[in-house]
Structures are given as structure tokens and as C-alpha cells.
Amino acid sequence: MAMSRDEIPPGTLYLLILKTLSVRGKLHGYEIAESIEQHSEDILQVEEGSLYPALQRMLIKGWVTAEWGVTAGNRRARYYTLTAGGKKQLHTEISQFERVMGAITRVIQAA
Amino acid sequence: MSHLSGPIGELIRRLRMLFHRRQLDLDLEEEMRLHLELRRQQQIESGLLPLAARQAAHRRFGNVTRIKEKSMMSWGFEGLESFFQDAAYGARALLRSKGLTIVALLSLALGIGANTSIFSLLDAVMLRSLPVKDPAQLVLLGKGKASGKTDDFARTDLYSYPFYRQMQEKNQVFSDTAAFCSMTNAVHGFVEGRTDSEPMNVQLVSATYFTTLGVRAFKGRTLNDTDDNSEGDHPVAVISYAWWKRSLARDPNVLNRELKLGAMTYNIVGVAPPEFFGTKVGEAPTCGYRSP
Numbered sequence: 001m002a003m004s005r006d007e008i009p010p011g012t013l014y015l016l017i018l019k020t021l022s023v024r025g026k027l028h029g030y031e032i033a034e035s036i037e038q039h040s041e042d043i044l045q046v047e048e049g050s051l052y053p054a055l056q057r058m059l060i061k062g063w064v065t066a067e068w069g070v071t072a073g074n075r076r077a078r079y080y081t082l083t084a085g086g087k088k089q090l091h092t093e094i095s096q097f098e099r100v101m102g103a104i105t106r107v108i109q110a111a
Numbered sequence: 112m113s114h115l116s117g118p119i120g121e122l123i124r125r126l127r128m129l130f131h132r133r134q135l136d137l138d139l140e141e142e143m144r145l146h147l148e149l150r151r152q153q154q155i156e157s158g159l160l161p162l163a164a165r166q167a168a169h170r171r172f173g174n175v176t177r178i179k180e181k182s183m184m185s186w187g188f189e190g191l192e193s194f195f196q197d198a199a200y201g202a203r204a205l206l207r208s209k210g211l212t213i214v215a216l217l218s219l220a221l222g223i224g225a226n227t228s229i230f231s232l233l234d235a236v237m238l239r240s241l242p243v244k245d246p247a248q249l250v251l252l253g254k255g256k257a258s259g260k261t262d263d264f265a266r267t268d269l270y271s272y273p274f275y276r277q278m279q280e281k282n283q284v285f286s287d288t289a290a291f292c293s294m295t296n297a298v299h300g301f302v303e304g305r306t307d308s309e310p311m312n313v314q315l316v317s318a319t320y321f322t323t324l325g326v327r328a329f330k331g332r333t334l335n336d337t338d339d340n341s342e343g344d345h346p347v348a349v350i351s352y353a354w355w356k357r358s359l360a361r362d363p364n365v366l367n368r369e370l371k372l373g374a375m376t377y378n379i380v381g382v383a384p385p386e387f388f389g390t391k392v393g394e395a396p397t398c399g400y401r402s403p
Binding site: 027028029030034047048049050052053055057059060061062071075076077078084 | 115116120124125138139141143144145146148149150171172173174175177180181182183184185186278394
């Protein structure tokens with residue numbers, strides 16, 4: 001059912017996770033993966049495992065915090081939330097992304 | 112998690128996690144297990160058979176072991192651990208050859224100490240301005256350190272008091288004038304209420320000394336004109352903050368106490384501010400006094 005998906009450019013994973021958390025608040029790893037896939041209409045293929053090293057790096061950098069909680073199905077899960085530093089990082093990454101994309105678009109559209 | 116941003120926060124978090132390494136390993140495993148389980152369930156709901164579902168979940172996830180390794184590596188434990196190992200090794204090596212270590216440490220200490228002293232001296236003498244108002248506007252007539260009589264005509268390194276008074280009266284150049292004795296006297300003073308004398312370094316100054324320099328009293332008052340113009344009465348003194356702290360333990364009742372220097376008894380009218388030490392670096396008189 002799923003068409004072959006496009007790989008996401010390296011480094012944008014942080015952007016996707018930051019944005020997802022900023023929109024939806026407190027999520028665990030699986031929920032983050034699902035949210036990204038749904039929002040991208042299944043186009044972006046996120047190797048689901050790669051989320052976890054990314055999340056750890058974001059923990060180190062202080063962009064997110066994590067705490068253990070319980071899912072709806074009564075299972076133990078680690079929930080991640082955005083910090084103030086993370087919000088700032090989100091804005092930085094978005095501007096950078098838009099800058100780069102804008103430049104690429106201009107190159108492509110040039111006759 | 113500590114919320115400090117920047118590289119310092121990062122370092123702190125990494126160091127803290129060093130102690131919880133085992134827990135991190137277990138946490139990651141549990142997290143990933145849950146993820147796989149949820150994916151497997153979702154695949155079953157999409158219609159796959161249990162075995163196929165499990166395979167699909169693993170395929171979509173990726174290599175669990177590799178991913179766990181990558182997650183642990185982000186914390187940089189290897190780097191930190193190897194740093195501490197190297198530091199411990201270095202310490203052991205130093206302790207083994209104690210003689211060499213002691214010599215090296217002494218040399219370092221001497222070098223650092225000497226440099227610091229030289230810098231402090233230059234800092235106090237050259238780099239810092241005198242802690243008075245507008246030090247750039249001050250002019251010193253005379254050297255401020257010669258002593259003796261000034262009978263000689265046209266002597267410019269020392270002036271007599273009458274000369275100063277004349278200059279003060281006829282002054283048309285300076286906004287304020289003051290005079291101070293070119294030497295400080297090391298005397299033994301008696302503070303009222305105490306039986307022992309204390310060594311003090313005193314400097315005779317004109318009443319305009321503090322106002323010319325623009326120094327305000329920390330407590331009480333500094334000398335003023337009435338102190339200069341009355342003959343014979345109330346000799347007064349202003350004590351330095353350092354001496355007030357040292358000898359009088361910052362006694363709040365210091366004002367109007369009597370100070371006996373030599374044959375004269377002086378009234379303490381004020382305490383100078385903490386940063387004021389007189390006009391010569393290193394001199395720091397314990398009190399400036401005025402006697403007619």
C-alpha cells in the first residue's frame with residue numbers, strides 16, 4: 001500500500017521532531033514517528049529507529065526533556081517535551097531550512 | 112535533565128549520564144521494545160498475519176542493536192571516560208616520581224606568584240587611577256617625598272606651610288588647593304578608652320585636602336575650612352577605613368572619640384572611604400590630621 005518513500009535530507013530529522021513536539025506537546029517515540037508519517041502523507045520515509053539516536057542528541061543539547069509515563073494501553077513509555085531552548089532551535093532551523101530551500105528553488109527555476 | 116543551554120549544560124548532562132549509563136541502556140531497550148510492539152500491533156490491524164507483522168515492524172525500525180549503539184554513542188561516554196583514564200594515569204605517573212613533581216610544582220608556583228605580584232604592583236601604580244574624583248585634573252607641586260627645611264630660594268621640590276597659605280589666598284589657577292606633609296609619621300597613638308598605644312602612620316594635611324581630592328567621608332565628615340582657620344582649637348583627625356576596620360573593628364561609635372598623638376589630643380571626625388589610601392600608592396596612612 002505504501003508507495004516507495006523519499007528519504008529525508010540529513011539533518012532535517014531534528015526539524016521534524018522539534019516541530020512535531022511543538023504542535024502536539026508530549027509524545028513518545030512511536031507517536032512522533034506516526035505523526036511525521038501522517039503529516040507528510042506517507043511520503044517521508046523516516047527509518048523509525050533513527051528517531052532514537054536523534055532524540056538522545058536532542059536530550060544532550062537540551063532541546064527536549066524526557067520523562068517516563070504510561071500510555072493509553074497501560075504501557076510504560078518515555079514521553080518527550082520541548083524546552084525553551086528547543087523552541088528557539090526550532091525557529092533557527094526553520095529559517096535555515098527556508099533559506100536553503102529558497103536558494104535551491106531559485107536555482108531550479110532559473111531558465 | 113538540566114535545562115542549562117549551551118555547551119556547559121551539555122557537559123553537565125553528559126557527566127551526569129556517566130553515572131546512569133546502565134540505566135540509559137535499559138531505558139533505551141524498553142523504549143525501542145515498545146515502539147516495535149506498537150508497530151507490530153498496527154500492522155496486525157492493517158491486516159497482516161502476526162509473523163509478517165513482526166517482520167514488518169523490525170524492517171521499518173531498522174537494526175535495533177546498531178541503533179542502540181548509536182544512541183549511546185551520542186553521549187560521548189568514550190571520550191569522557193578516556194579523558195578520566197588519562198588523567199588518572201597522569202596522576203599516578205606524577206606520584207611515582209615525587210621529586211620531579213615537587214620541583215615542577217614549585218617552579219610553577221614561583222613563576223605564577225612572581226608574575227602576579229609584578230602585575231599587581233604595576234596595576235596599582237600605573238594602570239589604576241587614584242581613587243579620588245577626577246584624578247587627571249590633579250597636579251602635585253613638589254615631589255611629595257622630600258623632607259627638610261625650605262630656606263633655599265626657589266626650591267621646587269618642597270614648600271613650606273606659609274608658602275602654601277599664600278598660594279591658597281592668591282590662587283587664580285586652581286579650582287582647589289590642598290597641602291599635605293611630605294612624610295607620614297609613624298607614631299604611637301592612644302585611642303580613647305584603650306590603655307595600649309597602637310602604631311599608626313599619620314599624615315598632616317590641610318583642611319582642604321579631602322575636598323580638593325573630592326573624597327567624601329564614609330562616616331562622619333572630612334576636614335573642612337573651619338578646621339584650617341581657627342588657631343589653637345579643636346584639632347581634628349580623619350581615620351582611614353582600613354585602620355577603622357583593623358583596630359577599631361568598625362566600631363560605630365568612632366566619631367568624636369579622642370585620639371592622642373604625641374602631645375596633642377585629636378577629635379576623630381570621620382572615616383575615609385574604603386578605597387581611599389592617600390596620594391601615594393603603598394603609603395596608606397592610618398589617619399590624616401589637622402592641627403593648627
